[in-house]
Amino acid sequence: MRRMDQLQEENDRLKILVSQDSLTGLLNRGAVEENVGTELRIKNSGAFIMMDIDHFKRINDIYGHLTGDKVLQKLAHAISCLFFKRDIIGRMGGDEFAVFIPGEYRKDMLLSKAESLYSRALQIGKEMGVGNNLKLTMGADQARAGDTFQTLYSRADLALRFGKAESKKYLNFYEESMEHYKTDFQIREELMEAPLDMKYIRRQLKEPVFSRGAYCQDYQTFLSIYHFLERSLDRTGLRVQIILVSLTDAYGSFVKLDEREFLVEQLKKGISSSLRFNDIYTYYTSCQFLVMTPGAAGKDMEVITNRIRGRFRKLVPDRPDVKLFFSFYPLQQTVPKQ
The missing domain is CATH 3.30.70.270 (Reverse transcriptase/Diguanylate cyclase domain)
Structure with missing residues (x-):
């Protein structure tokens, strides 16, 4: 009997390892996809939020990857504290996070959650010594009849990318009109990043102190x-x-x-x-x-x-x-x- 209990404990531990993001302790992308897919098959209702850190590469480049990792860990903890245990929270990779809230959820409630998370991210940035550089952009949509994880994810991700390219709002709800922007987003995002990249390059190339003389x-x-x-x-x-x-x-x-x-x-x-x-x-x-x-x-x-x-x-x-x-x-x- 004891042997069976040990095997069960080991199996549970392995399940956690397989489904967990090693850096943040949140669910990994595969586990998010599986759990959200299951919820949609059973109830076909809920709200899905995609979020990422604006210009996270700059934080890594300027302050170092160790600081970048700590920022992700702090942000993951903040997301976990803000949402409920029944909500599905995961890291999708890099600086992207996702939250699925089962059941019906009004837009004003999502806006309130997003505002709180945006403010907390700014606070974390100051605490971590990266100034006002820790800002989030979020995209969201409600589950619809016949949705799979991929269809819901695609709409929320499109709303996120629209927000980064076209909007100054931290939370952007999916609209059908956004579909027209799909083909232009990659080019638009690259063009928007260029001035920020050039500011970083200028800081890298600039002589820190002008020495006197030739x-x-x-x-x-x-x-x-x-x-x-x-x-x-x-x-x-x-x-x-x-x-x-x-x-x-x-x-x-x-x-x-x-x-x-x-x-x-x-x-x-x-x-x-x-x-x-x-x-x-x-x-x-x-x-x-x-x-x-x-x-x-x-x-x-x-x-x-x-x-x-x-x-x-x-x-x-x-x-x-x-x-x-x-x-x-x-x-x-x-x-x-x-």
Whole structure:
């Protein structure tokens, strides 16, 4: 008898594991589909609500997937607390949740539930440190004669997508007129996401803090910028000067190896601190730097080279034997091959 009880307990445990979403503890999609389908076959009445988090990808990307998982868990708990035990509540995948409420349910009652859940989601977002980014959009419809899970789900999902694309309301009830929007939704949603994606990309690419002085780059990056500016000169009208700065001894030869590292480092500091933050420079050889000065003309070269020389002299005042030599030329428009 005890053995039978143990087997029954194990079977019950396995049933729970098979039907449960591992992250949130709610029913998984398969269990929702099975349970809702059963309810529709028996009573053919009830309300079905689909919901998802607006721009959830941004929460994952900005705050990390661990925070995203915790947000889903908190939201799942809030949904469970708001609805009744007899209601069928599940996670459909990703950031999508569903609730089926058996029996007759008035629209104003659904609106009240949706309003409470929307407010609670905003509160969870603030508690989790994601600001006002935790917002929900919901779509809903009542069960109709002959409905299966798929037909009811399809209408609620369409109302959800309509809400995300066309409406500012957090709960959208299915209407037949929405069927005309089906073919356009994917394109519309992609177009709506683009500005939000670009805001995130801009934050990713933006230099967090502008450092003072010129911008030091490795040689390959310097070369890529050079080629980009070379291609765009005709279109932009930008003037760009290229300067070669050479560090030598009194006889015009590169400085000795035992003092080269120190002197080159001082020259680097002199170049960086004497140029503008949009100027670019790179190591060219062990005693030479290449400098790119967007927006500078040939007549500016004397001022720029004197500024570099003066700053370097302040850094090594006891080395009058060390010389700086400058060569420069204007960047020319490249002509593509025919």
